[in-house]
Amino acid sequence: MPGNKYNSSPLTPRTRLERLLRERELRKNRSFLQNEGEPDFFASESFLNASESWGPIDEEEFAGTRSSTDNGERLEGRCKQRLLVVANRLPVSAVRRGEDSWQLEISVGGLVSALLGVREFEARWIGWAGVNVPDEIGQKALTKALAEKRCIPVFLDEETVHQYYNGYCNNMLWPLFHYLGLPQEDRLATTRSFQSQFDAYKRANQMFAKVVNNIYEEGDVVWCHDYHLMFLPQCLKEYNNNMKVGWFLHTPFPSSEIHRTLPSRTELLRSVLAADLVGFHTYDYARHFVSACTRILGLEGTPEGVEDQGRLTRVAAFPIGIDSDRFVRALELPQVQDHINELKERFAGRKVMLGVDRLDMIKGIPQKILAFEKFLEENPSWRDKVVLIQIAVPTRTDVPEYQKLTSQVHEIVGRINGRYGTLTTVPIHHLDRSLDFHALCALYAITDVALVTSLRDGMNLVSYEFVACQGSKKGVLILSEFAGAAQSLGAGAILVNPWNITEVASSIGYALNMPADEREKRHLHNFMHVTTHTSQEWAATFVSELNDTIVEAQIRTRQVPPSLPIKGAVDSYLQSNNRLLILGFNATLTAPVDFLGRRGGQIREMEPKLHPDLKEPLKRLCDDPMTTVVVLSGSDRNVLDDNFGEYNMWLAAENGMFLRLTTGEWMTTMPENLNMDWVDSVKV
Ligand SMILES: O=P(O)(O)OC[C@H]1O[C@H](O[C@H]2O[C@H](CO)[C@@H](O)[C@H](O)[C@H]2O)[C@H](O)[C@@H](O)[C@@H]1O
Numbered sequence: 001m002p003g004n005k006y007n008s009s010p011l012t013p014r015t016r017l018e019r020l021l022r023e024r025e026l027r028k029n030r031s032f033l034q035n036e037g038e039p040d041f042f043a044s045e046s047f048l049n050a051s052e053s054w055g056p057i058d059e060e061e062f063a064g065t066r067s068s069t070d071n072g073e074r075l076e077g078r079c080k081q082r083l084l085v086v087a088n089r090l091p092v093s094a095v096r097r098g099e100d101s102w103q104l105e106i107s108v109g110g111l112v113s114a115l116l117g118v119r120e121f122e123a124r125w126i127g128w129a130g131v132n133v134p135d136e137i138g139q140k141a142l143t144k145a146l147a148e149k150r151c152i153p154v155f156l157d158e159e160t161v162h163q164y165y166n167g168y169c170n171n172m173l174w175p176l177f178h179y180l181g182l183p184q185e186d187r188l189a190t191t192r193s194f195q196s197q198f199d200a201y202k203r204a205n206q207m208f209a210k211v212v213n214n215i216y217e218e219g220d221v222v223w224c225h226d227y228h229l230m231f232l233p234q235c236l237k238e239y240n241n242n243m244k245v246g247w248f249l250h251t252p253f254p255s256s257e258i259h260r261t262l263p264s265r266t267e268l269l270r271s272v273l274a275a276d277l278v279g280f281h282t283y284d285y286a287r288h289f290v291s292a293c294t295r296i297l298g299l300e301g302t303p304e305g306v307e308d309q310g311r312l313t314r315v316a317a318f319p320i321g322i323d324s325d326r327f328v329r330a331l332e333l334p335q336v337q338d339h340i341n342e343l344k345e346r347f348a349g350r351k352v353m354l355g356v357d358r359l360d361m362i363k364g365i366p367q368k369i370l371a372f373e374k375f376l377e378e379n380p381s382w383r384d385k386v387v388l389i390q391i392a393v394p395t396r397t398d399v400p401e402y403q404k405l406t407s408q409v410h411e412i413v414g415r416i417n418g419r420y421g422t423l424t425t426v427p428i429h430h431l432d433r434s435l436d437f438h439a440l441c442a443l444y445a446i447t448d449v450a451l452v453t454s455l456r457d458g459m460n461l462v463s464y465e466f467v468a469c470q471g472s473k474k475g476v477l478i479l480s481e482f483a484g485a486a487q488s489l490g491a492g493a494i495l496v497n498p499w500n501i502t503e504v505a506s507s508i509g510y511a512l513n514m515p516a517d518e519r520e521k522r523h524l525h526n527f528m529h530v531t532t533h534t535s536q537e538w539a540a541t542f543v544s545e546l547n548d549t550i551v552e553a554q555i556r557t558r559q560v561p562p563s564l565p566i567k568g569a570v571d572s573y574l575q576s577n578n579r580l581l582i583l584g585f586n587a588t589l590t591a592p593v594d595f596l597g598r599r600g601g602q603i604r605e606m607e608p609k610l611h612p613d614l615k616e617p618l619k620r621l622c623d624d625p626m627t628t629v630v631v632l633s634g635s636d637r638n639v640l641d642d643n644f645g646e647y648n649m650w651l652a653a654e655n656g657m658f659l660r661l662t663t664g665e666w667m668t669t670m671p672e673n674l675n676m677d678w679v680d681s682v683k684v
C-alpha cells in the first residue's frame, strides 16, 4: 500500500488524515502563486503530446494521448507548493542543432508520468541533460530552451560523467544493489578505481546540490531520486538545514551484509539519513536500509525509521504504480488498433510471448531465452505454435559489461533461431531498440504470455503496463519473484525463480495451457491492483508524507526529553551510597561496525558487541559495592551472556522477559498465570 510505513505508524489513519487535511489547508495559505506567464511543463501541450517512450518524438503520432490529469481543469493562477524533482536525468534529452540552438526530445518514464498526476504542486526538474556542453554559448542556449519546459540543467563534464555515472553509479552501486557480482578482472579494476570514482560521485552530487540551492525558495519540497544522488540529501542540508528533503530509491536496497562490502558504506548511509523522508518500493528494501543503519552505523531502528540522537529520519515503503488510464485509453486509438490488427495478422496461428526490458544484466534476458529454449526442446509440438518477441532497449552502452551482455544475448538468440527456425519463421524475434508508446501498447495487448525474469528489479513497470493492456485478452504474467512487482502482482502472476530455467520452462508450458477461467481470475486480481495503485497516487502520497514528516518532526522536537543535567547527576551520584544504574545495550554500549572493523575485531554475524573503550569503566562500576548495574536490552540471553558474563551485574534480556544476576541462572519474569490465548490468533 502506498505510504505504508516500513512498519506500522503510531498515528491512526483518522488522525493522520485529519492532520493531512489541516496541513494541506495551511500549505495552501502559505504557498506561492504560480509565476504568471511561465508555462507549466508538466501540463503543457508539448509535454502531453510528446513521445511517451525512449524513442525520438513524433509529435503527430502522439497527438491525442493526453494524460488523464489534463481533462480541461487547468489550475492556472492557483496557489501551489513548489516541488523540486532532482534526478540524474532530466525527462528531456538534448540534441545540438547549432552553436546556440538545441532540439529537445522528451522521454517519459515512470517518474515523469507519476509527476504528471500531481496537480497540487508546481514541479520543476533538475538534472543532467545527457550531453556534454563544454562551451558557455551552448550552456546558455540549452538552459534557456530547458527553462521553457521547467527543467534546470546540471552541466557535468565528460570526465565526471565517466567516473560518476558510468563508473561509480553503473559499475559499482547498480550491480551491488542488485546482488550481482562482477567478473574477477572487473572486480579488481573496480576496487582500484573506487576512490577516484567515489570522489567524482561526491563532486557530481555537490554540483546538483549547488543548482538546487540556487533556485530553492523557502517552503519548496525537494525530492531527490535514486542511487545516483545518495550524497545529495546531506549536501542540501549543509546549505540549508530547513530544506524539506525527501529521497526515493528506485532500485532494491540490498541486505546490510551486501551494503557492508561497499567501501563508502558509512558515508552513503549518513548522507541519506540527512533527508527527512526516505522511501523505497517495498517493505523489504526499507527493512534492509534500517538494518544497515543499525548494524553499520550503530543507530537505533524504530518502527518509524532511524533515530540518531533524537532526530528521526522517516523510512517508509511507497510502491510506485503506472498511469493505467493512459494505457487503457491508448488501446482505443485508431493507430493503436491498426497496430493490433497488423500484429494479429503477422502472428496468426501462434501464441505470442513477450519480453520488454532494457538490455541490462539485472533483467535476466539470457536466462529467459535459455528457459524458452528448454521449453521448445521439451515440447516439440509447440515449436511452430509459439513465438517469443524480445524488445531489448539499449542502455548504458559505454559500460563494458553492457557491451558484453549485448554480444552474449545475440549469440544465444542466433543459436536458438538456427536450431528451431524454419525457412519462414524463427522462434525468437529479438529487437535491439525501443518502441514508441503506441506500438508498445499494441504489443502488450496482443500478447498471450508476458515473461518478466529480472534477476532483481526495484519494481518493474513493464509488468504493470502489460496487465493494464490485457483487458480483453486476459493473458498470463510470468514474473520473477525478485522483482519488486512480485509483492503486488504475485497473487495473479505465476512467480518464478529466474535462475531456475527448468522451473521457468515448465511455467511457460503451464501459462500457455492455462484454462480461460483461471486466466481471467488471475488477470482481474492484477488489473484491480494496477488500476487502483497509480503513479499519481504514489507521487502525491510521497510528497504529502514528506510534508507531514516535517510537521511531526516539529512536534517531536518539542517532546524530546531534556538532556541529563550532568553536573547535578554527578553530584547526586557522589553523595549516594546506594545507586542503581540501568543501562541500555544496543546503540548505548555497543561499538559501531566500523570501529570494530578498524581494530580488526571479530564481528560474528553482526552480533552487537560491547564497545572496547567501555570495558574498563563498566568493570569499575560493577565492582563498586555501592552501585548496582543492570543492562536492559532487547537482545537475546546468549548475546548478553557473551558480552557481560564476566561482570558482576544484573542482565535483563528480551526487553525484560528474562532476568539474571551474572552469578545466578536466568529466570523468566513472566507471571505463570498470564493469559496467552491471544498468541495463536496472531501466528501466521
Ligand atoms: O537512465 P538510465 O541509466 O538509462 O536507466 C533508466 C532507469 O533505470 C532504473 O529504473 C528503476 O526505476 C523503475 C521505476 O521506479 C523501476 O520500476 C525499476 O525496477 C528500476 O530499475 C533507474 O533506477 C533509473 O534511475 C534510470 O533512469
Ligand SMILES: O=c1ccn([C@@H]2O[C@H](COP(=O)(O)OP(=O)(O)O)[C@@H](O)[C@H]2O)c(=O)[nH]1
Binding pocket: 052, 053, 054, 055, 109, 110, 356, 357, 358, 391, 393, 433, 434, 435, 436, 440, 459, 460, 461, 462, 463, 465
Ligand atoms: O521500447 C520501449 C520499452 C520500454 N519502455 C518503457 O520503459 C519503462 C521500463 O521501466 P521498468 O520499471 O520496467 O524498468 P527500468 O528500465 O526502469 O529498469 C516502462 O515504462 C516501459 O514502458 C519504452 O518506453 N519503450
